[in-house]
Amino acid sequence: MADMLNTALSAINSYQRALATTGHNIANANTEGFSRQTVNLSSTLPQSIGVGAIGSGVGVSSITRSYDQFVVEQMRSSSSAYNQFQNYSELSSQIDKLLSDPATGVSSALNGFFGSLQQLSDDPASLPARQIVIAEANTLTSRLGAVDSQLGQVDKEINSRIKLSIEEINGLTARISDLDASIRDFSARNGDGAPNDLLDQRDQALFELSSFLNISVTRQDGQSVSVFAAGGQPLVLAGRSFDLQAVGNEFDPSRLEVGVRDASGNTVLISDRINGGSLGGSLSFRDEVLDPSLARLGQLSYGLASSFNAQHQAGMDLNGLRGGDFFSIAEPAVLPSRSNTGNGVPAVSVADLGALGTNNLRLDYNGSGYQIFDAASGAAVSMTGSGTGADPFVAEGLSIVVSGSPSAGDRYLIQPTAQMAASLSVDIVRPADIAASAATRSSAATANNGDLAVTGSVVTDASHAQLLATSTIEFVSPGSYQINGSGSFAYSPGDSIEVNGTRVDLQGQPVAGDRLVIEANTGGSGDNRNSLELAGIQQNGLFSNGTGSLSSAASSLLSDVAVAARSSSINAGSQQSMLAQHVARRESVSGVNLEEEAANMLRYQQAFQAAAQAVSTSNSIFQTMLNAFS
Helix, strand or coil: CHHHHHHHHHHHHHHHHHHHHHHHHHHCCCCCCCCCEEEEEEECCCEECCCCEECCCEEEEEEEECCCHHHHHHHHHHHHHHHHHHHHHHHHHHHHHHHHCCCCCHHHHHHHHHHHHHHHHHCCCCHHHHHHHHHHHHHHHHHHHHHHHHHHHHHHHHHHHHHHHHHHHHHHHHHHHHHHHHHHHHHHHHCCCCCHHHHHHHHHHHHHHHCCCCEEEEEECCCEEEEEECCCCEEEECCEECCEEEEECCCCCCCEEEEEECCCCCEEECHHHCCCHHHHHHHHHHHHHHHHHHHHHHHHHHHHHHHHHHHHCCEECCCCCECCCCEECCCCEEEECCCCCCCCEEEEEECCHHHCCCCCEEEEECCCCEEEEECCCCCECCCECCCCCCCCEEECCEEEEEECCCCCCCEEEEECCCCCHHHCEECCCCHHHCCCEECEEEEECCCCCCCCEEEEEEECCCCCCCCCCCEEEEEEECCEEEECCEEEEECCCCCEEEECCEEEEEECCCCCCCEEEEEECCCCCCCCHHHHHHHHHHHCCCECCCCECHHHHHHHHHHHHHHHHHHHHHHHHHHHHHHHHHHHHHHHHHCCCHHHHHHHHHHHHHHHHHHHHHHHHHHHHHHHHHHHHC
């Protein structure tokens, strides 16, 4: 009877554990990351009875979780990709809405300003028309400044997102490290027994961590894991978690980067090694959308100011005075590294608008000379000159003059255009100061005998010292002329003549004695030539060696941001679908099916009741035997 009783008791114990496990599954049916657990039963060693062997019951050989490592890794990878694109899309859409909205975008304000110049050219002496030009100019500069300010707010938002992401990441890596220690302790105390719930909790923490950045997980010594960020940066290693830090940029402390403290206690920046997840999305958005947008907005602002000022100086206002600067704008920004030990002072200005780039540059002093690099890629940039005032360094359309005493290793960040939009302002206050008329005028003498006629007169060099000096051009023959009675210059019909910064376009054939006069356009209030030139600047080729205009720059800025927002949104949707598929696959493997668990509970309950009946029968037989011998 002892054998029957022990066998029945083994069944009771085993099915009691099976029922407890089933109840545990049901209790955690909605617990995130929980994997269904299964009790594995096996018969115990049989007992020999001489003529054979008789079974001794059942035992629990293991309690395993339903788990597919490949599916879990796919789910982490999809989570990382989805959160990266989702964050990227959310941030890009903010800028897209800002630039595309007629009330806040740049293109509408740009069109309004140049449209007012077209209206001024219809009546260049009109003070109301001139006042409208100033008002539209102020609207344009305010709009550019407002967009720049909004982009700056997005930059601050990214700083906040970086801080919050790092806090969450550090909390998760610490939790993973603690769980790892608990798993090792459990395994050491229980031999082959697996702490299923702890393993699930660690997997869930790894899954949550993957939403912030792309990670790789390596299993070591059975149950322990090591976690690395992209590029091999350890986050959890040998039971220790490594905290990330939000640190100020080397050149701009207000801009946060991701750093980590190394074994020597030094903080190493790893922003360029972070990818995937919401943190990677924030960093890549800043590098690929926000910074280029700020730089291109500044390039547009500088192109507007410099080209408009140059043309405005070629005109004359209602008071008969030369036009001055219409706009004011800052020069390129230079930010020294906080680790510099010398006192070098680079001064940077724009030398060639057509060659002016938007990428940030890094100027390094190696102890014997300067080198310049692309700040993002680290690629060397071609540079000419010696860096003196007489022979400045020239690179990417910039002129760089260096002075002071730099130390080896000193570095400077050059932002060609990133801070320019915020500095743009209107210098003209009085409507009469708008130089709508050309600075000079040209005319053929009424006594001329040939059919020579002036078809146009354009100021080509507003800085010429003799621009307003009167010049008389007299033809000594149909094919040659003198200027102010001296020199001899060849002429062919249709040629233009340029004198003291003014070009005169001609047609017809002169005869000897015919004369032209170039003089200051005093009293030319009805002249609209310069206002027409000013209005035409919107479509002039200013950037990219003459292939890009203000209009195309504004349109390109809007379209590039729109493409980034749209493509990231599509990618986010695609990755969301992939993530949902992988989550569904995990649920099909590891998820708790309540109907299945109910069936298991009924099955185990019936087995438990049968085993209990076997115990009762064994007890009854044993009692009968005792009574028989008493």
